[in-house]
Amino acid sequence: MAKRFEALNRLIDSVRESNHDFRITTDPFPPLDSEKLAKTMELAKKGANNGAEDKPVQSAKALDDVEKEILNKVETERDDSYQILEDQLHTYATRMQNLDFDGHFGRIRQANISSLTDFKADVAGGRDELFGLRRNLKEADEELANFKKDNGLKRVAQTKSELATFIKWLIIVALLIAETIVNGIYLAQGSDQGLVGGVGLAFGFAFANVGGTVLLALAFVPNIVHRSWFRKLWGLIGIVLWLCLAIGLNIAMAHYREAAAATATDIGATVMTRLKTDPLALRDIDSWILFGTGFIFSAVALFDVLSIRDIYPGYGGVHTRYVKARDNYVYHKLDLIDQLKDIRDDHNTKVDTIIRDLTIRRRECASIIENRARIVRLFNDQQDRLEECARKLLTIYREANRQARTKPEPKHFSTQYKLERRKPVIDTGDDWNDKELAARIKAAEDELAEQMRQIGQEFESAVTAYHQLDNLFPENINVQTTA
Structure with missing residues (x-):
C-alpha cells in the first residue's frame, strides 16, 4: 500500500x-x-x-x-x-x-x-473495490435464489467446511488402503503366490471397487433427487450401475479366490465360467466374507462421497460460489x-x-x-x-x-x-x-x-x-x- x-x-x-x-x-x-x-x-x-x-x-x-x-x-x-x-x-x-x-x-x-x-x-479507492465485490455478491445471490426457485428448493444447502471435506477424502483413501489389505490377505490364502503375489491383484480389485463407486457417486447417483424426471432416470441408472459394480465385482473377486486355489492356469476363464453357470456357488465361507467386505467398502465409499457436498446436483456449487462471494x-x-x-x-x-x-x-x-x-x-x-x-x-x-x-x-x-x-x-x-x-x-x-x-x-x-x-x-x- x-x-x-x-x-x-x-x-x-x-x-x-x-x-x-x-x-x-x-x-x-x-x-x-x-x-x-x-x-x-x-x-x-x-x-x-x-x-x-x-x-x-x-x-x-x-x-x-x-x-x-x-x-x-x-x-x-x-x-x-x-x-x-x-x-x-x-x-x-x-x-x-x-x-x-x-x-x-x-x-x-x-x-x-x-x-x-x-x-x-483512500476512502474512494476502497469504495470502488467494495462496489465490484458487492456487485459480484449480488450476482451470486441472484444465481442461488434463481437456482432454488427453479428447482423448488426451500432448504439450506448442506455444505462441509474445508477440514470436514478433507477428512471425507481421507476416508476414501483409508477405504482404498484397507480394502487392498483385506483383499490381499484373503486372496493370498487361496493362492500359492502368497501375500506379496496378491498385492497387485488386491489393489486392482480395491481401486476398481472404491474408485468406480466414487465416480458414480459424483456423476450419476445424485441425479436421483433431481426435479427433472430425465435427470432422475440418470440417477436411477447410476444406482443400478453401482449395484452391478458392488455386487458383480466383489462376487467375481470371491470366485477368483476359489478358482486360484483350484488351478494355477486359466484362472480368468474359470472365473467367467463359474459366473455364467452358477454365480452364487461359493463353497468357502471366506469367499462370502471377502464378497461382503468388498460390498461394505463400496457402500461406505458411496455414502461418504454423497455426504461431501449437497446431494442435489449443482446446489452445492452454486451455494459455495455465493458463500465465497x-x-x-x-x-x-x-x-x-x-x-x-x-x-x-x-x-x-x-x-x-x-x-x-x-x-x-x-x-x-x-x-x-x-x-x-x-x-x-x-x-x-x-x-x-x-x-x-x-x-x-x-x-x-x-x-x-x-x-x-x-x-x-x-x-x-x-x-x-x-x-x-x-x-x-x-x-x-x-x-x-x-x-x-x-x-x-x-x-x-x-x-x-x-x-x-x-x-x-x-x-x-x-x-x-x-x-x-x-x-x-x-x-x-x-x-x-x-x-
Missing part, C-alpha cells in the same frame, strides 16, 4: 529535526591572570630598569615599548574574545533560522489540505475499515507529535534569545575585566619605573587606560516575540485539531458509505450451514 500523508510526513520530519547542537559553556571568555602575566612579562624588572635610565623621558607623550606590549596583549585577548562571541552569535543565528516557524506554519496549512485529500482518496465481500470490507482506522490513528499520532514538537521549538527559540543575550553580557564583562587587567599591569610597570627614576615621570603615567569597546552586531531578523509565537502555535494547533476532526468525520462517513452498498445491492435471504 502506498505511503500516505506525504506532506504530513515531511512536516513531522522537519519539526523533529535536532536544533541544539551548540554548547553553552559556563565561562566562554576565560579571564587573564594579571599577577601571573606581570611575572611572565617581567614588568617590575623592566619598569625598574627603564626607570633607572629615566625612560621614558618626562616629555614623552607616546607609550613606551613595554606599555605597548601590555596593551597589545590585552587588546589581542579582547579581539580573540570577540571572535568567540561572533562564532557563538553565528551559531545562534543559524539555529534560529533552522527553527523556521514561518515555513512550518505554511507547511501545516498545506498538509491540512493534502492529508484530507489523501484520506478521501459473501465472505470475500465481508472480509474485504472489514479489512478496508481496519486500514482506514489505522490510517486515521497514524495521522492523529503524527499530528500530536507535530504539536508537541512545535511547543519544544518555542522553548528552544526562547532559550536561543536568552543565551544570546547572556553571551553578549559575558563579552561586555570580559571587556571590563580586560580593561581592569590592563590598568593593573600598567600600574605594576609604572610603579616600578617611578620608584627607580631620578627625574620626573611622563604625564601619561597618571592617566587611566580605557579599553576601546567592540560592539557586536546581533541579527534579530529571525527572532520571534514569545507571545506572538505562542499565539501562532496555538492557531496552528487549532488547525491541526480541526484536521483531526475532519479526518475522523471522513472515517465515519466512509464506514457509513461502505455499509450503504448493502442497500444499493440488497441480498435475498440466503443463509449457509456448515457441517
Whole structure:
C-alpha cells in the first residue's frame, strides 16, 4: 500500500529535526591572570630598569615599548574574545533560522489540505473495490435464489467446511488402503503366490471397487433427487450401475479366490465360467466374507462421497460460489475499515507529535534569545575585566619605573587606560516575540485539531458509505450451514 500523508510526513520530519547542537559553556571568555602575566612579562624588572635610565623621558607623550606590549596583549585577548562571541552569535543565528516557524506554519496549512485529500482518496479507492465485490455478491445471490426457485428448493444447502471435506477424502483413501489389505490377505490364502503375489491383484480389485463407486457417486447417483424426471432416470441408472459394480465385482473377486486355489492356469476363464453357470456357488465361507467386505467398502465409499457436498446436483456449487462471494465481500470490507482506522490513528499520532514538537521549538527559540543575550553580557564583562587587567599591569610597570627614576615621570603615567569597546552586531531578523509565537502555535494547533476532526468525520462517513452498498445491492435471504 502506498505511503500516505506525504506532506504530513515531511512536516513531522522537519519539526523533529535536532536544533541544539551548540554548547553553552559556563565561562566562554576565560579571564587573564594579571599577577601571573606581570611575572611572565617581567614588568617590575623592566619598569625598574627603564626607570633607572629615566625612560621614558618626562616629555614623552607616546607609550613606551613595554606599555605597548601590555596593551597589545590585552587588546589581542579582547579581539580573540570577540571572535568567540561572533562564532557563538553565528551559531545562534543559524539555529534560529533552522527553527523556521514561518515555513512550518505554511507547511501545516498545506498538509491540512493534502492529508484530507489523501484520506478521501483512500476512502474512494476502497469504495470502488467494495462496489465490484458487492456487485459480484449480488450476482451470486441472484444465481442461488434463481437456482432454488427453479428447482423448488426451500432448504439450506448442506455444505462441509474445508477440514470436514478433507477428512471425507481421507476416508476414501483409508477405504482404498484397507480394502487392498483385506483383499490381499484373503486372496493370498487361496493362492500359492502368497501375500506379496496378491498385492497387485488386491489393489486392482480395491481401486476398481472404491474408485468406480466414487465416480458414480459424483456423476450419476445424485441425479436421483433431481426435479427433472430425465435427470432422475440418470440417477436411477447410476444406482443400478453401482449395484452391478458392488455386487458383480466383489462376487467375481470371491470366485477368483476359489478358482486360484483350484488351478494355477486359466484362472480368468474359470472365473467367467463359474459366473455364467452358477454365480452364487461359493463353497468357502471366506469367499462370502471377502464378497461382503468388498460390498461394505463400496457402500461406505458411496455414502461418504454423497455426504461431501449437497446431494442435489449443482446446489452445492452454486451455494459455495455465493458463500465465497459473501465472505470475500465481508472480509474485504472489514479489512478496508481496519486500514482506514489505522490510517486515521497514524495521522492523529503524527499530528500530536507535530504539536508537541512545535511547543519544544518555542522553548528552544526562547532559550536561543536568552543565551544570546547572556553571551553578549559575558563579552561586555570580559571587556571590563580586560580593561581592569590592563590598568593593573600598567600600574605594576609604572610603579616600578617611578620608584627607580631620578627625574620626573611622563604625564601619561597618571592617566587611566580605557579599553576601546567592540560592539557586536546581533541579527534579530529571525527572532520571534514569545507571545506572538505562542499565539501562532496555538492557531496552528487549532488547525491541526480541526484536521483531526475532519479526518475522523471522513472515517465515519466512509464506514457509513461502505455499509450503504448493502442497500444499493440488497441480498435475498440466503443463509449457509456448515457441517
